[in-house]
Amino acid sequence: MVRTYRPATIWLHWIAAALIVALAATGKIMTGLDISPLKAAIYRAHGFTGVAVLFLTLLRIAIVLGVGHDAADPRWPAWMNAASRLAHYGLYALLLALSGSGIATMALSGLGDVLLRGALGQWPDLQAVAPANAHHLLANIFLALLALHVAAALYHQYWRRDAVFARIWPSRGGPRT
Numbered sequence: 001m002v003r004t005y006r007p008a009t010i011w012l013h014w015i016a017a018a019l020i021v022a023l024a025a026t027g028k029i030m031t032g033l034d035i036s037p038l039k040a041a042i043y044r045a046h047g048f049t050g051v052a053v054l055f056l057t058l059l060r061i062a063i064v065l066g067v068g069h070d071a072a073d074p075r076w077p078a079w080m081n082a083a084s085r086l087a088h089y090g091l092y093a094l095l096l097a098l099s100g101s102g103i104a105t106m107a108l109s110g111l112g113d114v115l116l117r118g119a120l121g122q123w124p125d126l127q128a129v130a131p132a133n134a135h136h137l138l139a140n141i142f143l144a145l146l147a148l149h150v151a152a153a154l155y156h157q158y159w160r161r162d163a164v165f166a167r168i169w170p171s172r173g174g175p176r177t
Helices: 007-031 039-066 076-107 109-118 130-160 166-168
Strands: none
Touching: 007 039, 007 130, 007 166, 039 076, 039 109, 076 109, 076 130, 130 166
16 A cells, blocks of 8 residues: 555645645736736735745644654655655745745735725836845746646656555545555
8 A cells, every 4th residue: 555645744735736826827817917906806816825825834844843754755766755855845945935025025015005905006016126026036936846846746656656646645534554
């Protein structure tokens, strides 16, 4: 039987994954819109979703610090386990940096206040705000690392055939071996 990840790890992974897809989609959509109530609503949703991902990331880090990582796959070479761990640390670090730059953008540009008050006529020039530029750059780096993460999962599933999806997919309550 394949050793699975802890249930908390599995659920945090998939909930965060769904929210990150939503963040990527809203991030792409909102930057191309003219200032409007729709754009403001998408920015609000993006911000609230980003805060949710921040809390999930902090929870995941707390679990890792509290009880350690889930066991590495003993069939993988040491370098592969090290690369996996490094990629995960990179994803966590980028999620924290994205959260910080997003919050800083909202605070320093005045966008947070504009969104709360609905004063669309006072929409700030976000390109003039350093954290907004950092947020955009970090998002692109994150998406590149995320693409590598997905490619590695597909490689493990279909090339190495080491059942990586069976380890991370939510089970129906069978024993964790």
